[in-house]
Amino acid sequence: MLLAIPDILTPDEVATARAALDAAEWIDGRVTAGAQSAAVKNNAQLAEGSPVADALGEMILAGLARSPLFISAALPQRIFPPLFNRYGIGADFGVHVDNAIRAVPRTPIRLRTDLSCTLFFSHPEEYDGGELLIEDVYGPQRVKLPAGHLILYPSTSLHRVTPVTRGARVASFFWLQSMIRQDAQRSLLFDLDQTVQQLGLEHGGNDANVLRLSGIYHNLLRQWAET
Numbered sequence: 001m002l003l004a005i006p007d008i009l010t011p012d013e014v015a016t017a018r019a020a021l022d023a024a025e026w027i028d029g030r031v032t033a034g035a036q037s038a039a040v041k042n043n044a045q046l047a048e049g050s051p052v053a054d055a056l057g058e059m060i061l062a063g064l065a066r067s068p069l070f071i072s073a074a075l076p077q078r079i080f081p082p083l084f085n086r087y088g089i090g091a092d093f094g095v096h097v098d099n100a101i102r103a104v105p106r107t108p109i110r111l112r113t114d115l116s117c118t119l120f121f122s123h124p125e126e127y128d129g130g131e132l133l134i135e136d137v138y139g140p141q142r143v144k145l146p147a148g149h150l151i152l153y154p155s156t157s158l159h160r161v162t163p164v165t166r167g168a169r170v171a172s173f174f175w176l177q178s179m180i181r182q183d184a185q186r187s188l189l190f191d192l193d194q195t196v197q198q199l200g201l202e203h204g205g206n207d208a209n210v211l212r213l214s215g216i217y218h219n220l221l222r223q224w225a226e227t
């Protein structure tokens with residue numbers, strides 16, 4: 001499932017983050033790339049664990065936690081501490097697939113990358129190019145979202161970022177392990193949850209059929225979730 005999630009951050013948070021990112025020190029983006037992606041990765045990144053990355057990472061995790069749409073779609077089990085990248089003019093990231101397993105720095109924790117995320121910090125009118133192209137079963141999807149919005153896509157997808165030809169594209173990127181490993185099962189739970197929420201609004205949460213459907217959602221989650 002490929003899903004755009006609006007307003008993970010408020011405009012004030014985006015502005016605060018941008019001020020910090022614009023003043024930050026950027027290093028070669030290949031530091032966190034695996035062998036295949038390093039060969040095609042041509043961007044800059046904040047050093048992992050730098051004070052700016054840690055503070056903005058916390059801001060993003062708080063934004064994710066208050067988004068019912070994100071929780072419903074991702075059913076996150078573990079979220080990698082957000083990383084930050086910058087594509088100036090000429091920078092790009094060739095076609096690649098993300099590493100399946102990521103060690104969380106400075107901890108013994110590893111996570112399986114089920115879903116990949118990009119959270120945009122540049123406004124679309126600030127730059128040309130810099131589109132995230134994600135291969136999907138329905139063909140390539142072009143993604144360029146407003147600042148503060150997030151795209152969630154299966155980490156199994158081949159993807160790339162097209163060269164920036166004007167301005168700069170600043171974003172956060174990270175991965176997560178979902179409680180639901182299979183994309184098809186996660187999509188089904190998402191559809192069911194969204195439908196139950198909508199029916200609850202229309203009929204009230206205590207309507208007998210809404211309750212029954214809600215029970216089915218939780219019982220499927222109980223069958224499939226890894227915690």
Ligand SMILES: O=C(O)CCC(=O)C(=O)O
Nearest residue numbers: 085098118132161171173
């Ligand atoms: O910049 C992006 O939107 C994606 C970055 C990416 O694909 C990666 O770092 O693996």
Ligand SMILES: [Fe+2]
Nearest residue numbers: 096097098159
């Ligand atoms: Fe990637």
